[in-house]
Amino acid sequence: MCLSIEVNDMATAVYPGSFDPVTLGHMDIIERTARMFDHVIIGVLQNNSKTPLFSVEERVNMIKSITSHLENIEVRSFDGLLVDFVHQCRADVIVRGLRAITDFEYELQMAQTNRVIAPEIDTIFLTTNLKYSYLSSSIVKEIAEYEGDISEFLHPVIAARVREKLEERRRLT
Ligand code: PNS
Numbered sequence: 001m002c003l004s005i006e007v008n009d010m011a012t013a014v015y016p017g018s019f020d021p022v023t024l025g026h027m028d029i030i031e032r033t034a035r036m037f038d039h040v041i042i043g044v045l046q047n048n049s050k051t052p053l054f055s056v057e058e059r060v061n062m063i064k065s066i067t068s069h070l071e072n073i074e075v076r077s078f079d080g081l082l083v084d085f086v087h088q089c090r091a092d093v094i095v096r097g098l099r100a101i102t103d104f105e106y107e108l109q110m111a112q113t114n115r116v117i118a119p120e121i122d123t124i125f126l127t128t129n130l131k132y133s134y135l136s137s138s139i140v141k142e143i144a145e146y147e148g149d150i151s152e153f154l155h156p157v158i159a160a161r162v163r164e165k166l167e168e169r170r171r172l173t
Helices: 024-036 056-067 082-088 101-117 137-145 156-172
Strands: 012-017 039-045 073-078 093-098 122-127
Touching (some): 012 024, 024 093, 039 082, 073 082
Parallel strands (some): 012 039, 012 093, 093 122
């Protein structure tokens, strides 16, 4: 007899991140996670230690605007420990994307720390689509700041919001 555990047995997963802004690399992970789990909660970190380009409300709304075609996705903000948020969501799986070996050390440290403080929560990693393996929100913001073309990296709605936001900032300085 062969016993197998279906990923679908784990009904709710949390996909956390800063998403400042959400990229096509993130969207690829969101869409794939949505196919694997009954319910996916995207947790947007209200990160006070970094100065984000977008407020947490803006980041949440931007993700909502491009994930409305996915019925099992919910977008929420969170502050504090990720494992506490996962408990509040009644989930027991964290999903993270792995782009390259350079991500691995940080991701492993985070997953192992989370597992020590909350052993009932597991982290699973999805390898990022090769097409987006180099992509990060910080690089996209840098390109946009120098008025480079960001349309290859972001959903058109998000690319427009980034351009607007940088324009707004330029006007204010
Ligand atoms: O998109 P990011 O910035 O790589 O996401 C990092 C995130 C939000 C997953 C991480 O910073 C996080 O979980 N922060 C919450 C605070 C926390 O739980 N820290 C302990 C984890 S080791």
